[in-house]
Amino acid sequence: MAEYRHELKYYLSYPDYMLLQKRLAATVPRDIHAGESGKYFIRSLYFDDVYDSAFTEKLSGEDLRDKVRLRYYNLVPDKIKLERKKKTSGYILKESITLSKSECDLLLSGDCSFLLKRSEPFAHVMYTEFVTRVLRPKVIVDYTREPFIFPYENVRITFDTQIRTGYHSIDIFNPDIPTYPVIERDMPVLEVKFNKALPRGIHAMLQEASPTRSQISKYCLCRQFEL
Numbered sequence: 001m002a003e004y005r006h007e008l009k010y011y012l013s014y015p016d017y018m019l020l021q022k023r024l025a026a027t028v029p030r031d032i033h034a035g036e037s038g039k040y041f042i043r044s045l046y047f048d049d050v051y052d053s054a055f056t057e058k059l060s061g062e063d064l065r066d067k068v069r070l071r072y073y074n075l076v077p078d079k080i081k082l083e084r085k086k087k088t089s090g091y092i093l094k095e096s097i098t099l100s101k102s103e104c105d106l107l108l109s110g111d112c113s114f115l116l117k118r119s120e121p122f123a124h125v126m127y128t129e130f131v132t133r134v135l136r137p138k139v140i141v142d143y144t145r146e147p148f149i150f151p152y153e154n155v156r157i158t159f160d161t162q163i164r165t166g167y168h169s170i171d172i173f174n175p176d177i178p179t180y181p182v183i184e185r186d187m188p189v190l191e192v193k194f195n196k197a198l199p200r201g202i203h204a205m206l207q208e209a210s211p212t213r214s215q216i217s218k219y220c221l222c223r224q225f226e227l
Helices: 014-027 053-060 101-108 113-117 121-133 200-209 218-223
Strands: 005-011 040-048 064-073 076-088 091-099 136-150 155-165 189-194
Touching: 014 136, 014 155, 014 200, 040 053, 040 218, 053 064, 053 218, 076 101, 076 121, 091 101, 091 121, 101 113, 113 121, 136 218, 155 218
Parallel strands: none
Antiparallel strands: 005 091, 005 189, 040 064, 040 136, 064 076, 076 091, 136 155, 155 189
């Protein structure tokens, strides 16, 4: 069962990124799903309602908010996730189910009825979300992720770079859509997720790197160019 976790986000200068990345690589295991390069590519398609609630609630600093998205990796649509990420008071809860390409095509056409045929309770929850909130696809978010995993407290540390927006395109399975950078000088974004307490060694490395903590939202960074 999914549980709420801490989530911290930071902007890093490139020298600080290089310093922290080098220290983590020497002491913390990489995510085995990242392969030989230690990185993978993420493409997400975010949904929102007619009021752009996910966007406006983030900008206004609402304490309780959520985001719905489709996500897959390395532009290979063999494992596509439908996710809902809920956030409250600095804690996050992420729930997901895996969809087939044909199910995604139905969802993107406005037909979410297939979710009622799924056995997972979360699929039924998402059916209600799509129907009652009239969720529609809004923007594509692309980036490259470099992940590290520390088993104690289930710590997950990621560096995200080359964050780009699809800009008025929702063609999530088209690898050739034009995309545009959304962060000046491509500053790396550091995300740190953990269960209850951040281990001292990890905390010390973060302090030495002197990152700038921020309430970063890749969704909002990309939507701001369209509104």
